[in-house]
Amino acid sequence: MIQIQYIRDNKAEAISRLAVKNFNAAELVEQILAIDIAKRKTQQESEALSAEANGVAKQVGDLMKQGKKTEAEEFKSKSAALKEKAKTLDELLKQEDEKLFNLLVLLPNLPSAKVPKGKTPADNEKIHEEGTIPQLAANAKPHWELTAQYDIIDFELGVKLTGAGFPVYKGKGARLQRALINYFLDKATAVGYKEIQPPIMINRDSGFGTGQLPDKDGQMYHVTVDDLFLIPTAEVPITNIYRDVILKSEQLPIKNCGYTPCFRREAGSYGKDVRGLNRLHQFDKVEIVQVTHPEKSYETLEQMREYVATLVRDLGLPFRVLRLCGGDMSFASALTYDFEVYSAAQQKWLEISSVSNFETFQSNRLKLRFRDENGKPQPAHTLNGSALAFPRIMAAMLENNQTEKGIKIPAALVPYTGFEWID
RNA sequence: GGAGGAAUGGCAGAGCGGUUGAUUGCACCUGUCUUGAAAACAGGCGUAGGUGAUGAGCCUACCGGGGGUUCGAAUCCCUCUUCCUCCGCCA
DSSP states (O other): OOOHHHHHHOHHHHHHHHHHTTOOOHHHHHHHHHHHHHHHHHHHHHHHHHHHHHHHHHHHHHHHHHTOHHHHHHHHHHHHHHHHHHHHHHHHHHHHHHHHHHHHTTSOOOOOTTOOOOSSGGGOEEEEEESOOOOOOTTOOOHHHHHHHTTOEEHHHHHHHTOTTOOEEOTHHHHHHHHHHHHHHHHHHHTTOEEOOOOSEEOHHHHHHHTOTTTTGGGSOEETTTTEEEOSSTHHHHHHTTTTEEEOGGGOSEEEEEEEEEEOOOTTOOSGGGTTTTSOSEEEEEEEEEEEOGGGHHHHHHHHHHHHHHHHHHTTOOEEEEEOOGGGSOTTOSEEEEEEEEETTTTEEEEEEEEEEEETHHHHHHTEEEEOTTSOEEEOEEEEEEEEEHHHHHHHHHHHTEETTEEEOOGGGHHHHSOSEEO
């Protein structure tokens, strides 16, 4: 969430920056500032009354000590009257506070200066492309045919057990999945990320902290009896570790990683884009999360981008990196890079990672702060990225590496799979 | 699931209706002393909001969360959460 102080001081700038995200903030900002003024006025009046009442109550105490009961009674009723007045004001203050908060959370994060203008994915800026797109034989198959042919992922069985979008990995498919978990975690820990194994259900406070709640609750699976949510990404629990925490500056940067299954309802998305592994309700992912000093976050973002690039490169997959335009960015992000791999049989680019800097947007919600040089708490910056999301990596690997004699496992993974071919 | 007990500042631990934002110890910071360090001594050391110049100062709120009683609550009552002990069940 954006800090009210920023909006007070930089109204015009806030509006124009949000316009890059195609968000028309003018009216909302006006409402926010109006309520902010009203709220502060109420607060001042209420606090003045409280101060007076506190003074009177103290006098009651003093008089009681001196045994002047009659006089004390006088002050008692005076204090009671003050309290009555303050109560009404407090009621109003509470309402105004809530109203302000409810409006404030409607504002998306401000995009950084580098974010290109644009409305659709077509406006994203391609900043990098590497690897060669394999020329497949004419009879090359999409991954959902390959998985059936080699009996490594069973979509129908998943439908039987659970429903569409919950595939069952079998045999070498399951082993390959397990290899990816270990491979990506080993890579991440080797460059200094601490491995975390978090709960895969989270409460409302956590959902709010990283920005999934209140607005995107429909995208998460909700365990209603306990009011818990299945995580859509490990980002949620791993970042919420630092909710309500004031870090020492020497603790920064914090680098965490974690493997978890991820659950997404993906309500309303059907059709050919969701075929096979392209879009699932449950999938596996290794996530990297960092908490940094505000001055270091963009440097860190580039490091994370380069790290993710090494992962894709080592798997031998052709990929490209996009800087997302304002219209395609998430609500909470200030700058996002998407990684896409080319899935040669489907002949399309599939998103396999998203690396973002949230600046203080999540920190403000989380109350995640660090003590600066002067010992004062101020919000830290949070970042995260997929490193990587498995299903589409799997799809591209299966399709791009298919041969007459089977599917070739990338050399980097062989120590983890224990086999070179799926055949 | 049942029965008890507890939750106070970074940690430990007082306070159980009236200058208590909160005794004290440890940790931490500054100063004196010292060639330097330790020790000793002196002082400082929470968060948020408001006001003010994003200073000093002042005001308000916060002793697990929420609500209540009272002129006044960390202190009394209700409720929720978490932890501990005992019983039951169980991977």
